[in-house]
Amino acid sequence: MPQLAAETFASQLIWLAITFVVLYLIMSRVVIPRIGGILEDREARIRGDLDKAEELKADADEAMAEYESRLASARTSANEIIGEMKATMAAETEKRRQEIDAELSKRQAEAETKIAEQRDSALESLDEVATRATAALVERLSGSADQDRVAKAVASVGEGR
Amino acid sequence: MAAGGHSPLEQFEIKQLIPLNAGGIDISFTNSALWMVIAIAAATLLLTLGMRGRAMVPGRLQSVAEISYEFIANMIRDNAGSGGKPYFPFLFTLFFFILFCNLLGMIPYSFTPTSHIIVTFGMAFIVFIGVTIIGFAKNGLGFIRLFVPSGVPIPLLFILVPIEIISYFVRPISLSLRLFANMMAGHTMLKVFGGFVISLGFVAGWAPLAFLVALTGLEIGIAMLQAYVFTILSCLYLHDALHPGH
Numbered sequence: 001m002p003q004l005a006a007e008t009f010a011s012q013l014i015w016l017a018i019t020f021v022v023l024y025l026i027m028s029r030v031v032i033p034r035i036g037g038i039l040e041d042r043e044a045r046i047r048g049d050l051d052k053a054e055e056l057k058a059d060a061d062e063a064m065a066e067y068e069s070r071l072a073s074a075r076t077s078a079n080e081i082i083g084e085m086k087a088t089m090a091a092e093t094e095k096r097r098q099e100i101d102a103e104l105s106k107r108q109a110e111a112e113t114k115i116a117e118q119r120d121s122a123l124e125s126l127d128e129v130a131t132r133a134t135a136a137l138v139e140r141l142s143g144s145a146d147q148d149r150v151a152k153a154v155a156s157v158g159e160g161r
Numbered sequence: 162m163a164a165g166g167h168s169p170l171e172q173f174e175i176k177q178l179i180p181l182n183a184g185g186i187d188i189s190f191t192n193s194a195l196w197m198v199i200a201i202a203a204a205t206l207l208l209t210l211g212m213r214g215r216a217m218v219p220g221r222l223q224s225v226a227e228i229s230y231e232f233i234a235n236m237i238r239d240n241a242g243s244g245g246k247p248y249f250p251f252l253f254t255l256f257f258f259i260l261f262c263n264l265l266g267m268i269p270y271s272f273t274p275t276s277h278i279i280v281t282f283g284m285a286f287i288v289f290i291g292v293t294i295i296g297f298a299k300n301g302l303g304f305i306r307l308f309v310p311s312g313v314p315i316p317l318l319f320i321l322v323p324i325e326i327i328s329y330f331v332r333p334i335s336l337s338l339r340l341f342a343n344m345m346a347g348h349t350m351l352k353v354f355g356g357f358v359i360s361l362g363f364v365a366g367w368a369p370l371a372f373l374v375a376l377t378g379l380e381i382g383i384a385m386l387q388a389y390v391f392t393i394l395s396c397l398y399l400h401d402a403l404h405p406g407h
Contacts, residue, residue: 001170001173002170002173002174002175002277003173003276003277003278003279003341003345004278005175007187008175008187008191008193008279009279010186010187010188011175011181011187011188011189011190011191011193011194012175012191012193012194012274012277012279012280012283013279013280013283014188015188015190015191015193015194015197015198016197016274016280016283016284017283019194019197019198019200019201019258020201020254020258020284022201023201023204023205023254023257023258024250024251024254026201026205027208027250027253027254027257028250028254030209031205031208031209031212031226032230032249032250032253034209034212034215035208035212035226035227035230036230037215038212038215038216038219038223038227039227039230039231041217042217045217
């Protein structure tokens with residue numbers, strides 16, 4: 001069996017040592033740092049990208065919150081304006097109503113006094129007409145009429161009214 | 162033994178390519194040395210060519226390099242713990258050295274350095290010595306605890322401690338024999354069936370040829386598996402050295 005030929009052992013061991021050490025040096029100096037470096041770089045890159053994504057998400061959340069708060073404040077100020085408008089309009093309407101009321105009651109009062117005046121004057125003229133008619137009647141019947149008595153009689157009838 | 166010209170063991174013959182002599186010791190550059198050099202050149206080429214681009218998104222070769230890196234890194238982390246990290250370059254080298262020696266040996270007319278017991282024993286012995294030194298350096302005399310299983314009744318220790326000690330010192334032998342025997346048996350079998358194909362000729366030679374094809378696939382699997390087994394056992398020994406208490 002060639003494996004037991006002891007005279008070849010020294011050469012095999014020497015070349016094993018040489019090649020193994022050379023391979024070890026290549027691996028530990030060149031290959032492993034290179035592969036390890038690229039793996040680390042990649043991991044760092046992925047971690048960095050994830051961090052950045054996290055950051056951007058935080059920014060977006062912040063912007064969203066600001067938008068929400070602005071929307072809310074806009075809503076409240078709109079409500080305020082609407083309330084104010086409502087109040088001013090109500091006040092205005094009330095004022096106008098009162099003015100119209102006052103105008104109307106003034107006109108009513110004027111109309112009432114006018115009506116009362118006209119009635120009074122109508123009543124006065126009624127007395128006169130009644131006296132004259134009565135006097136004319138009395139004169140036709142009796143031939144003569146005492147103006148004063150006729151007036152008194154008419155007045156007394158009028159008082160009984 | 163290998164008297165005939167076509168012995169299945171002829172392929173394991175060491176042939177001097179460049180005779181060298183240092184102080185009476187024969188250190189000739191042989192076919193074994195040549196294939197070790199080719200193996201480390203191929204491993205270096207694969208791993209440096211693959212990483213040449215250093216792309217953020219790896220291509221095929223770069224993926225191979227990265228996956229093998231992470232494969233060995235995970236193997237050490239899972240089997241030796243985080244304390245095994247400083248030995249990563251050695252174990253990475255060990256894996257690739259054995260893997261490429263085994264795989265290149267599958268090329269017809271090539272030579273498999275790992276089919277020689279002295280080569281596998283050399284590597285196993287380095288692992289054994291290294292692990293023992295690390296064990297004593299990290300734990301001092303506490304490393305002796307490795308031979309004393311905890312939670313065992315005292316009388317049993319008289320049996321168990323010698324067994325533990327023997328199994329510890331058998332490690333380099335079992336480690337080297339496993340790789341050597343697998344490589345040698347596989348290549349011998351391939352040669353034997355190759356001989357059948359020739360001797361049975363065109364008529365009946367097809368059956369052994371089909372078997373030979375299947376066997377070649379199996380041998381490539383074994384080439385990778387044995388590199389893995391050698392490395393993972395080294396990891397486990399390293400774990401024992403770093404954490405001797407069972």
